Amino acid sequence: MDEILKVTGLSKNFGGLAAVSGINMNIMPGELIGLIGPNGAGKTTLFNLLTGVYEPSEGLIELNVEGQKKQIGGMKPYKITALGMARTFQNIRLFKSMTVLENVKLAMHKNAGYGVWSALLRNGKFYNAERWIEEKANEYLREVGLYRKRNEKATNLPYGEQRRLEIARALAVQPRILFLDEPAAGMNPQETDDLTKLIRHLRDKYKLTVILIEHDMSLVMNLCERIFVLNYGKLIASGTPDEIKNNEFVISAYLGEEM
Amino acid sequence: MGQFLQQLINGLSLGSIYALVALGYTMVYGIIKLINFAHGDVYMIGAYTAFFVTTYMGMSFLPALLVCMIVCGILGVLIERIAYRPLRNAPRITALITAIGVSYVIEYTTQFFMGTTTRTYPAMLPNTSWQLGPVRISYLQMVIFSVTIVLMILLTLVIQKTKIGRAMRAVSADEDAARLMGISVDNTISFTFLIGSALAGAAGMLVGLYYNAATPLMGMVPGLKAFVAAVFGGIGSIPGALVGGLFIGIAESMVVAYGSSLYRDAIVYAILIIVLIVRPTGLFGKNEREKV
Numbered sequence: 001m002d003e004i005l006k007v008t009g010l011s012k013n014f015g016g017l018a019a020v021s022g023i024n025m026n027i028m029p030g031e032l033i034g035l036i037g038p039n040g041a042g043k044t045t046l047f048n049l050l051t052g053v054y055e056p057s058e059g060l061i062e063l064n065v066e067g068q069k070k071q072i073g074g075m076k077p078y079k080i081t082a083l084g085m086a087r088t089f090q091n092i093r094l095f096k097s098m099t100v101l102e103n104v105k106l107a108m109h110k111n112a113g114y115g116v117w118s119a120l121l122r123n124g125k126f127y128n129a130e131r132w133i134e135e136k137a138n139e140y141l142r143e144v145g146l147y148r149k150r151n152e153k154a155t156n157l158p159y160g161e162q163r164r165l166e167i168a169r170a171l172a173v174q175p176r177i178l179f180l181d182e183p184a185a186g187m188n189p190q191e192t193d194d195l196t197k198l199i200r201h202l203r204d205k206y207k208l209t210v211i212l213i214e215h216d217m218s219l220v221m222n223l224c225e226r227i228f229v230l231n232y233g234k235l236i237a238s239g240t241p242d243e244i245k246n247n248e249f250v251i252s253a254y255l256g257e258e259m
Numbered sequence: 260m261g262q263f264l265q266q267l268i269n270g271l272s273l274g275s276i277y278a279l280v281a282l283g284y285t286m287v288y289g290i291i292k293l294i295n296f297a298h299g300d301v302y303m304i305g306a307y308t309a310f311f312v313t314t315y316m317g318m319s320f321l322p323a324l325l326v327c328m329i330v331c332g333i334l335g336v337l338i339e340r341i342a343y344r345p346l347r348n349a350p351r352i353t354a355l356i357t358a359i360g361v362s363y364v365i366e367y368t369t370q371f372f373m374g375t376t377t378r379t380y381p382a383m384l385p386n387t388s389w390q391l392g393p394v395r396i397s398y399l400q401m402v403i404f405s406v407t408i409v410l411m412i413l414l415t416l417v418i419q420k421t422k423i424g425r426a427m428r429a430v431s432a433d434e435d436a437a438r439l440m441g442i443s444v445d446n447t448i449s450f451t452f453l454i455g456s457a458l459a460g461a462a463g464m465l466v467g468l469y470y471n472a473a474t475p476l477m478g479m480v481p482g483l484k485a486f487v488a489a490v491f492g493g494i495g496s497i498p499g500a501l502v503g504g505l506f507i508g509i510a511e512s513m514v515v516a517y518g519s520s521l522y523r524d525a526i527v528y529a530i531l532i533i534v535l536i537v538r539p540t541g542l543f544g545k546n547e548r549e550k551v
Contacts, residue, residue, distance in 0.1 A: 051439055081441035093436040095429050106425045107440040119421040126421070133422070173441050 002064055004029040004209050005050075005177060010059035010073070012042075012049055019045040020233040023059070029176075032203060033211040034224030036244075038254050042233040043213045044090055047179055050211075051087050052077035063177075082110050086175035088166040090182045090213070096155035100146055100165055103154050104137040107172035140168040143202065160191050164198070171202065178202075180212040184219050192216055196223050217255070221245070229254065261393030266516040267509060272400040272469070274508020275407035279462035280485035281492070281500035282414065283335075283455030289431045289495040290451045292351060296358040297338055299482015300365035301456045305331045305463020306473040307369065310378045320383050324406070327464045328457040335456025336449050344445070362482075370475040378473045403465050410458060411501060418497065423450055431495075480524065484511075487531045493544025502542060506530075 007025040011018060020042040027033055035043050048054045050061060052075055061073040065083055072080050086107070095103050111133075118126040141147040144164040149157065154165060163183060170178055183199070184192045196219050203210050214220050220227060221241045229237040229244060231253045237244060244250055280302055287295045305327045312318040312326050342361045346354045388397040418424035426447045429437040438444050466481065467473045488507040492499025507527055514526045534541060 053435070053439070076443075077438040078441050078443045081439060086441075087439055089436065093433055095432045095436070097432065098425070098428060102425060105422070106429050106437075106442070109422050109426055110441045114422070119417060119423055122416075130420070130422075169440065 003027055004064045006062040008060045011057050012045055012054055013057045018233050023235055029209055031209055032223055032225045034220040034227040035213045037230035041230040043230055047181055051085055052080040081173055084176035086170040086173035087179035088170050088181055092162050094154040099151050100154055101137055101150040103169050104140055104172045105133050107169045108133050140171045144168045160187055177209045182213055184214055184216045192219050264394045266512045268394055268396055270509030270512030272403045274505035275403050276462045276466050277485045277488045277507050278501045278504025279458045281488040281504045283459045284486050284489040285494055285500040286451050286455045290448055293354050297361040299478035300362050301331050301335055302459040302463040303478030304334055305460035306467035309464035309467050310473050313381055324464055327460040331460025332453040332457035335452040339452040366475055379471050427451055484527050487527050490541055491534050493541030496543040499541055499543035
C-alpha cells in the first residue's frame with residue numbers, strides 16, 4: 001500500500017534558529033502515530049508545518065489525494081483542511097461564545113454545500129443542507145459523549161470535555177488524517193484511559209490516520225503503533241513502542257534512565 | 260407631550276438610518292478590527308445610485324433599493340480587496356489612515372463626475388401621512404421603519420443561522436483556529452464588507468429620500484454619527500449598533516426640538532466624549548484587554 005503522507009527533508013527556521021530540520025517521515029493509511037520528545041523539541045512546529053500554519057523553509061510534504069501525490073507545503077490552511085487534514089490545539093482554541101453544537105457545525109463549512117445566495121434566499125437547498133449538517137454534528141457529539149450538552153456555551157464545559165469537543169470539531173471537518181496536539185493534557189488517569197479507547201474507536205469507525213503529540217507515556221505506549229521521537233528539531237528515532245522504550249538515545253534524551 | 264411623541268417618531272426614523280450605517284462599522288470592526296472611515300461614503304454612493312436609477316431609469320422604490328444595495332455591496336468588497344487586504348498584516352494605524360484616504364478618493368471622484376450641485380429625487384412614494392392621536396407619521400417614515408426592521412431580521416438570521424454567519428463569528432473570535440477548521444478567512448471578510456456596505460446603500464437611499472437631497476459630501480457627518488452610534492452601543496456588537504443608532508437619532512431630534520438646532524451635531528460628539536470617559540467599551544461591548 002502507498003503512504004498517505006510523506007515528508008522529505010522538512011525544515012523550518014525562525015531567524016537563525018532551526019526549529020525543525022531535515023525531517024523524513026512515511027505514514028501509512030490507518031496508522032496510529034505518536035510524536036514524542038522533550039519540551040521545545042519542535043513537535044508543535046512540525047504540526048503547524050503539516051497543517052499549513054507555517055510555510056516550510058525547505059523540504060516537501062506530500063499528501064496522497066486519490067492516488068495522486070500532492071505537495072501541500074505552504075498551501076493555505078483552509079485548502080489543506082479541504083484535502084482532509086484536521087487538528088486540535090495544545091492550548092484549547094474553541095469558539096468560546098458559541099454553543100457546543102455550533103462549534104461542530106462550523107467545522108462543516110466546506111461540506112455544507114450551499115452558497116451565499118441560498119443562504120440569503122433561504123431556499124430548499126439551504127434547509128436540506130442545514131438539516132444534514134445538524135444531523136452529522138449531532139452524530140459527532142454522540143461519539144465523544146457531549147450530545148446532551150450540545151446547547152451549552154463551549155466556555156462553560158469542564159476542561160476534559162472541552163478537549164473532547166475539540167476532537168468532535170476536528171472530526172466534523174471529515175478528515176482522513178487527524179492531528180491531535182496533546183489530547184490528554186490535564187486529564188486524570190481514568191479520563192486518559194477513556195480517551196485512549198475513544199481515539200482507537202474513532203480511527204476504526206471513520207478509517208482515520210491519527211498523528212498525535214503526547215507527553216503521557218501510558219497513552220502513547222498503549223495506543224500508538226509507531227512512534228517518532230524528536231529532539232532539538234531532529235528526528236532521533238522511530239519505531240514500535242517496544243523499540244522506542246529500549247532505544248538508548250531516546251532514554252537519555254527523553255524517557256530517562258531507570259533508577 | 261404631543262410634541263415629545265412627535266419628536267420621538269422623528270428621532271426613531273433618523274435613528275433607524277444611523278443604525279443601518281452603524282451596523283457596517285460594527286461588523287467590519289468585529290472581524291478585522293478596522294474603523295472603516297470610508298463607510299459613510301459608501302452610504303453617499305447609495306444615495307447617488309438611487310438618484311440615478313430613479314431619475315434616468317424610472318425605477319420604482321423597491322427595485323431601486325435592491326440596486327442600491329447591490330451596487331454598494333460590490334463597492335464595499337472592492338474597497339476591501341484593493342485598499343485593506345494588502346494591509347492585513349500591517350499595523351492597525353496604517354489601515355486606519357488608508358480608510359481616511361479611501362474616503363477622500365470616493366468623495367472627490369463623485370464630485371468630479373457629478374459636480375457639487377445638490378441632486379433631488381422624483382416623487383416615488385405617496386405623500387400621505389397618518390394622524391395617530393397627537394402624532395403624525397409620514398408614509399416615508401413608515402417605509403424607513405419597515406425597511407430597517409426587515410433588514411435587521413434578515414441580518415440576524417444570516418448571522419445566527421447560516422454557515423456564513425457562523426464563519427463570520429468564528430473569524431471574529433479566532434482567525435487562526437477558523438482557518439484550520441477549513442474556513443477561508445478572505446472570503447468571510449469579503450462577505451462581511453458585502454453585507455455591511457449593502458446596508459449602508461439602503462440607508463443612503465432612505466436618507467436621500469428623507470431630505471430629498473444627494474451631495475458628494477453628504478456621507479461625512481452621518482458617517483461620523485453612525486460611528487458614534489456604534490461606539491455608544493459597543494463597537495463590534497450588532498444589537499449595540501441598533502440601540503446606539505436609535506439613541507443618537509432620538510437625542511438629535513430632541514435637541515433640535517427643545518434646545519437649538521445649532522447643537523444637533525454637538526450633542527452627538529458630546530455623547531461620544533461622555534461614553535469614552537464613562538464606559539469606553541460602550542453599552543454591549545466586551546471588556547477586552549488590549550494585547551501588547
